[in-house]
Amino acid sequence: MATPLIIDTDPGVDDAFAIALAARSPEVELKGLTTVFGNVGLDLTTANALRLLAHLGRTDVPVVRGSAGTGGAADVHGEDGLGGQALTLPENPRPIAGDDTTRFFADTITPDTVVAAIGPLTNIARAIEAGVEFPRLVVMGGGLGIGNMTLRAEFNFWADAKAAQTVIRRARPIIVPLNLTQRCVADTEFLSRVDPVLSGLTGTYRAYLAGHREQNHSRQDEGILVHDAVAVAEAIVPGTLQLAVHGLDIDDEGALVEGKHQVEVAEETDWPALRSFMEQRLSG
Numbered sequence: 001m002a003t004p005l006i007i008d009t010d011p012g013v014d015d016a017f018a019i020a021l022a023a024r025s026p027e028v029e030l031k032g033l034t035t036v037f038g039n040v041g042l043d044l045t046t047a048n049a050l051r052l053l054a055h056l057g058r059t060d061v062p063v064v065r066g067s068a069g070t071g072g073a074a075d076v077h078g079e080d081g082l083g084g085q086a087l088t089l090p091e092n093p094r095p096i097a098g099d100d101t102t103r104f105f106a107d108t109i110t111p112d113t114v115v116a117a118i119g120p121l122t123n124i125a126r127a128i129e130a131g132v133e134f135p136r137l138v139v140m141g142g143g144l145g146i147g148n149m150t151l152r153a154e155f156n157f158w159a160d161a162k163a164a165q166t167v168i169r170r171a172r173p174i175i176v177p178l179n180l181t182q183r184c185v186a187d188t189e190f191l192s193r194v195d196p197v198l199s200g201l202t203g204t205y206r207a208y209l210a211g212h213r214e215q216n217h218s219r220q221d222e223g224i225l226v227h228d229a230v231a232v233a234e235a236i237v238p239g240t241l242q243l244a245v246h247g248l249d250i251d252d253e254g255a256l257v258e259g260k261h262q263v264e265v266a267e268e269t270d271w272p273a274l275r276s277f278m279e280q281r282l283s284g
């Protein structure tokens with residue numbers, strides 16, 4: 001019996017790999033994508049979600065438009081959010097299924113549903129404040145002592161720190177932080193072996209990392225960091241990541257700090273094995 005999965009997303013190049021991984025994993029039934037601002041604005045993240053599903057042959061999956069906001073990472077993901085290639089993806093004949101993500105969560109989440117949140121947490125926080133419960137919530141975000149937007153704050157938590165605070169204080173998320181995901185490099189060999197349309201989205205991201213390798217500890221030819229796919233892999237196959245409980249909170253900048261909220265944090269994974277898992281699923 002496949003596990004129902006909803007992905008809350010701001011596609012986004014690494015989001016695209018995460019969505020493709022879920023769409024091609026029989027362990028989960030992809031019940032919907034809920035979109036949020038983040039890497040680019042909400043209009044583009046929503047349009048990108050629709051086109052990615054069309055490319056993946058999954059127009060059966062509904063897209064629900066969520067929260068707008070400010071901020072962005074066009075320098076990493078391109079002005080269109082998909083490395084300048086968004087319009088090369090097919091149009092989705094199916095329009096968005098709605099614009100109330102709280103209602104969608106409330107109507108769709110069952111006790112065995114897992115939600116993977118791989119963008120800013122605005123949609124998730126709004127649902128929590130409306131009384132929606134998330135039985136299993138896997139969140140890509142945060143950094144323990146590190147950040148990629150500031151020295152201490154990671155993008156998803158930085159982009160809406162108040163929402164991140166709501167999630168860590170009122171839900172019991174599994175947090176998949178930069179400390180782990182920045183070690184998960186989809187190098188150029190990996191990119192040469194997977195769906196060329198996905199690899200074709202990575203030019204801007206690869207150039208960005210090459211230009212910032214000193215702070216990303218990456219070499220010129222190292223490809224991209226698949227932050228979101230690492231988190232979604234845990235949603236697909238629980239136990240993929242080794243978790244440990246930490247007492248944490250999130251400050252007003254969006255930085256993970258010591259605190260009283262006991263949350264599971266992904267600390268380690270067998271990256272060669274996970275890389276092979278992804279390669280196998282994404283090369284079809």
Ligand code: RIB
Nearest residue numbers: 012015118119155156227
């Ligand atoms: O910090 C990495 C996160 O920010 C990823 O989710 C990436 O897609 C961006 O949203």
Ligand code: CA
Nearest residue numbers: 012015118119
């Ligand atoms: Ca993302």
